Amino acid sequence: MGDYATLGDVQGKRVLVRSDLNVPLESHEGGTPRITDDGRIRASVPTIRQLADAGARVVVMAHLGRPKGSPDPAYSLAPVAARLSELLGRPVAFATDTVGASARSTVDGLGDGDVAVLENVRFNAGETSKDDAERGAFADQLADLGDAFVSDGFGVVHRKQASVYDLAQRLPHAMGGLVAAEIDVLRRLTESPERPYVVVLGGSKVSDKLAVIDNLLGKADQLLIGGGMVFTFLKAQGHEVGKSLLEDDQVDTCKEYLRRAEESGVEIVLPTDVVVAAEFSADAQPVVVGVDAIPSDMIGLDIGPDSAAAFARAIGTAKTVFWNGPMGVFEFPAFAAGTRAVAQALTGIDGLSVVGGGDSAAAVRQLGFDEDAFGHISTGGGASLEYLEGKTLPGIDVLKD
Ligand code: 3PG
Ligand code: MG
Numbered sequence: 336m337g338d339y340a341t342l343g344d345v346q347g348k349r350v351l352v353r354s355d356l357n358v359p360l361e362s363h364e365g366g367t368p369r370i371t372d373d374g375r376i377r378a379s380v381p382t383i384r385q386l387a388d389a390g391a392r393v394v395v396m397a398h399l400g401r402p403k404g405s406p407d408p409a410y411s412l413a414p415v416a417a418r419l420s421e422l423l424g425r426p427v428a429f430a431t432d433t434v435g436a437s438a439r440s441t442v443d444g445l446g447d448g449d450v451a452v453l454e455n456v457r458f459n460a461g462e463t464s465k466d467d468a469e470r471g472a473f474a475d476q477l478a479d480l481g482d483a484f485v486s487d488g489f490g491v492v493h494r495k496q497a498s499v500y501d502l503a504q505r506l507p508h509a510m511g512g513l514v515a516a517e518i519d520v521l522r523r524l525t526e527s528p529e530r531p532y533v534v535v536l537g538g539s540k541v542s543d544k545l546a547v548i549d550n551l552l553g554k555a556d557q558l559l560i561g562g563g564m565v566f567t568f569l570k571a572q573g574h575e576v577g578k579s580l581l582e583d584d585q586v587d588t589c590k591e592y593l594r595r596a597e598e599s600g601v602e603i604v605l606p607t608d609v610v611v612a613a614e615f616s617a618d619a620q621p622v623v624v625g626v627d628a629i630p631s632d633m634i635g636l637d638i639g640p641d642s643a644a645a646f647a648r649a650i651g652t653a654k655t656v657f658w659n660g661p662m663g664v665f666e667f668p669a670f671a672a673g674t675r676a677v678a679q680a681l682t683g684i685d686g687l688s689v690v691g692g693g694d695s696a697a698a699v700r701q702l703g704f705d706e707d708a709f710g711h712i713s714t715g716g717g718a719s720l721e722y723l724e725g726k727t728l729p730g731i732d733v734l735k736d
Pocket of ligand 1: 401490
C-alpha cells in the first residue's frame with residue numbers, strides 16, 4: 336500500500352489521484368463502447384478505495400488513448416468511470432471536462448469519502464505539451480481542484496506530462512500503492528535477480544525493444560525472442576522471412592546483438608519453427624514450417640510448436656522471468672499457441688514471474704489464465720521497459736522531493 340503519511344490526515348481533503356485507466360475499448364456504432372480488458376481499472380481500485388475510506392474527497396485523473404489535445408467523444412472516460420463505479424461498489428461522479436465548469440462543480444459537490452473522475456486529461460493540449468509553460472498552466476488549473484496529489488498511474492510514469500509530473504511540483508504529493516508495488520518488483524528484477532534470469536521478449540517491433548535488449552545483454556542469462564520482432568532477428572541469422580513483419584533498417588543492429596550476446600555469454604534463443612499463413616486473418620490456415628523454409632508468399636504469425644516447447648523448457652528452469660510482448664497474434668486462436676505456452680510456463684516456475692504490461696498482460700487474461708498464478712502482472716508496458724532500460728522515469732523522479 337502507498338505511504339500517504341506525508342499527506343497527513345486526508346479526511347475532508349480533496350485528493351487528486353493520477354491513475355492509468357487507459358483500457359482497450361471496442362466501439363459499437365451508436366452504442367456504448369465495450370471495455371475488452373478492465374485490468375488497469377481493477378488495479379487502480381485499492382488506492383482509490385483506501386483514500387475514500389480515509390475520508391478523502393477523491394478526484395481521479397486519467398487519460399484514454401491519444402486524442403489530439405481537444406475533446407473527442409471516441410476517447411471519453413465516461414464508460415471507464417461507470418466500470419470504476421461497479422468495481423468500487425459505490426457511486427462515481429463524472430466531470431464532462433478536465434478543468435472547466437463541470438470539473439469545478441463536480442469537485443465542489445463531493446462529500447468526504449466520495450469519488451469523482453475527470454474527463455480525459457488529454458482533451459487539454461497542456462497535458463502532453465512539450466512546452467513547460469503550457470504544461471505548467473494546465474497543471475496549475477488541475478492543482479486548483481485539489482489539496483494533495485497521489486501518483487498511482489504506473490503505466491504513465493515514463494511520461495513527462497502535466498497530471499503525472501508538473502502537478503507533483505505544485506501540491507503535497509505521495510506515491511500510490513500501485514506504483515509502489517510495481518517499482519518494488521522492478522527493483523527486484525534489476526538489483527539482484529535470482530538466477531537463472533530468463534527474459535522473454537515479443538511484440539511487433541524490434542525498434543521498440545532495442546534499448547531494453549541492449550541493457551539486458553549485460554544482465555539476463557537467456558533472452559528468448561518471439562513475436563513479430565523475431566523476423567528481423569531471423570533475417571539477421573540469414574533466413575528469408577517471406578511476407579512477415581521485417582524492419583530492414585534493424586537487421587544490422589540485430590546481427591550486432593547476436594554477436595554481442597555470444598561475447599557476453601548471454602544466450603539469445605530464437606525459434607526454430609514458426610506458424611505461417613497466406614494472410615493476416617483469424618481464419619487463415621495455419622502452417623508450421625522450419626525457420627529455414629518460410630515460403631516467400633506467407634506471413635509468420637506465431638512461433639512454432641517445437642520453439643514453444645523449447646521456450647517453455649527454458650522458462651521452467653528459471654528462478655526469475657520477465658516477459659514482455661506476445662509470441663504471435665494471440666487474438667486469433669489459430670496463432671495463440673506460442674503465447675499460451677509461454678504464459679503457461681511462467682505459471683509453473685519456482686521463483687519470480689513478471690508479466691510486463693500492455694499486450695502481454697491482456698493476453699494472459701484473454702487466454703483465461705488466473706492472474707494469481709503469476710508473481711506480478713504489471714500495468715505498464717512502456718513504463719516497465721523504460722525502467723529495465725535503466726532510464727529515469729520522470730513521474731517517479733519528481734516524487735522524490
Ligand atoms: C499505455 O497504455 O502505454 C499507457 O497508458 C501510456 O499511454 P501512452 O503510451 O499513450 O502515453
Ligand atoms: Mg504506450
